[in-house]
Amino acid sequence: MHPTRRDFIALAGGLAGAQAVPGLAWADAPGHVLRAGPAEVQLAPEDFPETRVWAYDGHVPGPTLRRRQGDMFEARLVNGLEQATTIHWHGLRLPNAMDGVPGMTQAAVRPGESFDYRFALRDAGTFWYHPHANSLEQISRGLAGVLVVDEAESPDLDGDEVLVLDDWRLTEDAQVHPEFGNRHDMSHAGRLGNYITVNGEGELRRRYARGTRLRLRLVNAATARVFRLVFQGMTAWVVALDAMPLEAPERVDEVEIGPAQRVDLIVDVTAASGEEAIIGSVERDGTYATVSVSVEGPEQALRTTPRALPPNDLPVLEPSGARRVPLVLEGGAMRGLPDQVRWQGRKTEARALYEAGQFWAFNGQAGMDAEPLVEAALGETVRVPMENRTAFPHSMHLHGQHFREVFTDWKLGPWRDTLVIHPDETREIAFVAENPGDWMFHCHMAAHQMSGMMNWIRIA
Template identity: 30%
Template sequence: MRKQLMTLIGIALIGLLAACSQQTDTGQADKQASTNVEKKVDQAISTARSADIAGKRVKAFNLTAQQVDWTLSPEKQIKAWTFNGSVPGEQLRVKEGEVVKATLTNKLDEPVTIHWHGVPVPNTQDGIPGVTQDAVLPGETYTYEFVADDPGTYWYHTHQNGVEQLDRGLYGTLIVEPKEGILADRDYTLVLDEWESGAGRDNGDKGMGNMGDGGMKNGMHEGNVKENMSSMNNMMMHDMSSYDIFTVNGKTYEENEPLMVKKGETVKLRFVNAGYMVHQMHIPVDFRVTHVDGQIVNRPGIEKSGIIEIAPGERYDIEFTADTEKDFMIDNHDGMPASKDMQIDVAYKNGNSKKMKHPSSSDVVDVTKLGKSKESFFSLDDSFDVAYTMDLGVAMDHQNMGMVYTINGKTFPDVPPVNVNEGDKVKVTLKNNSMDNSTHPMHLHGHFFQVLSKDGKPLKDSPIIKDTLNVKPGEEYEVAFLADNPGNWLFHCHDLHHASTGMVAMVEYNHFAPFYKDTGKVENIPE
């Protein structure tokens, strides 16, 4: 930051001195030039956006992080970590323009936070330990407050040691309804997740298990992070096949009740992937994809018995008309043994209980080819203030005999940040060159981005606005966002096995006035 600031001052001084070269009093010209530059720099300092809550309705929520006994399937009960005693946690519903005031009480034995995934909150409310706050210690409380200005389907989850804590069930959903209301007769939320039966485990541990002193500690402090990378390395190559229980809303198929509908109704389904695996959910009736990551698709067309591919962190809203008069099943087409668990019935109330014949195969809906074209904020013809390329890779850490996931050959916190000024138009190129054939759902905090191209081909249909984008092996995307939310923000893979071993970058605003200072009292682990 200091180097950039001095460079800016130096350049401006040269220009101003040249303009004043005809003046006889060069000393006075130098003094005036320096004053002008200092004034410009002072004006360029950005502060974190504050929540303008004056006159707005406040919706207050109490969220308690606690451990409970939770039944995943008839054969498996676990000790889940939850918000308010359920998996997923309590659904928070507000109207567009209302204030969300959420008080977190931590009754777990480890520090936690809440990140509002997809919501462009002020930087102070982002919930990232070691970046925007200290994690909330056991027995303590913390209040988040922001205005829900952007209607859509979002979710909230811990961002402290998330690779373990989120994996235990510490998440919930946030629905911001548009001012005109939900234009559907039924509105269901379906949260997808995976679990390990954990043979021999009686303590409720799952996912990566108890990392102890591992993890990315104190994210803004390089030394602390490096101290913990070695313990993370030997856990990186987590065997994803160990996830042998798939759930919808924290339950397997046998434990879930059908989604009830009536003939003629418009039914809205909100899919949220809270896990670490991509899932292919098959909807065997005609439907429309109305929103991606909560953002509207322009004039969506009808998809006939299609598969929605949902990556970690992504959300898809679909709508269909209940006109078949036959019950049907929404199921998972991953082809894995646990896929049979991730399915749910749709049943007609007062129907004849006849079941529709289920197609064995369908096409996957292409997210880059949804809806109709319209004018958008960005195009590839724009002149961008910042262009940044993320080469998403995997590397061997020979020193610690482990593997790491990288951005441009580096692991966090050594990944060079995306430096922006407030108001900049920013283009980021995402390239998946990982040699292990892994996918990378890349999530940007604090902003929405527009997908401009895929594998060099511009998008021609509805503008696609997202906050999480799945980049498959060999794929390349160009995305763009407006730097309109000052702060320090993460841009990372939402397979947290990847993020926790290095696949994290920062978007940092130049001349940003810091508000967070590490107290040294908490072991902050931002992933």
């Protein structure tokens, strides 16, 4: 690993960095008012100017909102942008009218207007919030924050931190590159940035003693980058994925976290006093430090494997005999769309779709159609085998309910709301249609979403 500041800046041609700050700053009262609007923050090193961003309450990331399971959550969005926006409360099982999808669950909040969100917090875990209007630009400019819902009983910990992973496409003067949705991004891997941040800060330096036990809540707020993280001088266990606790903690040496996914870790600092513990991001040309911990202070005895977190109350999933709705992901550079694809209610030739900025399809359908991809009865179990025929990974997200991956012999993976499917993979999920309403089902690479990979399901 190369945990030096200069090495990490070199990763992005003079505008790269990795960092984190305490995740639970900005204490908030019930009924928080979130103001979306322009702000200036010091994203790049101090010898660069401040970056003009769009932010919640002037912070990047936005304030970490913290509540307890069972609380009634209330927040008011005030739109200080010059374009319409909403807030999607990602991963929460909430009433359909609170899901924040303009034109589907609510009207877009116009400039100068506000919208009140109110719903019960059914599940404990790590969630996040972001716009679902003009998502590529609004998220890329900085609009994202985290909602932590605490369990009734906290695990045995010495600290609890939120780490929001992000990448930014910055110009030479450290400003957000103003071109969004260019054809290359839309037809390839998406809007990959040249400057990596954690919690929007310049370079994380932490001090912990050997034996310190931490809960790290990782959130990937990037619109395209799949992070691969490795650990040095730490012992790490995954205890929850996308807010849902695992049945037993899983010891790991590395973690993959795609756009919109969350990974909760319990980490023990095992490096000796005077050394460093590091979380590194694996990139094409090496592994670079994103979090560096100076190990110092009175040592603690190393603890045994942590206990599992208390489970959330999830439905019983019975995939045997469930209806199967196959989903084929196709299109993009190098492989392309079929000769004809359904778009805006009619069959359209691939060339015309490319000219219209549509490069991807689900089951031969580009973008939304009047008919849902899945129409399920309330309480029905549905299986969706997803085949990725494209040359790029896709981070598939289902709104309103969680799902489990289905393996052979009816073995089931952990509960999730977002799943990364790599090229030429077929991954099958199953979910219980427990939450009535119309719900989005789309790729969370925002450039892919806006250029064809967006559909919906109906539960009634």
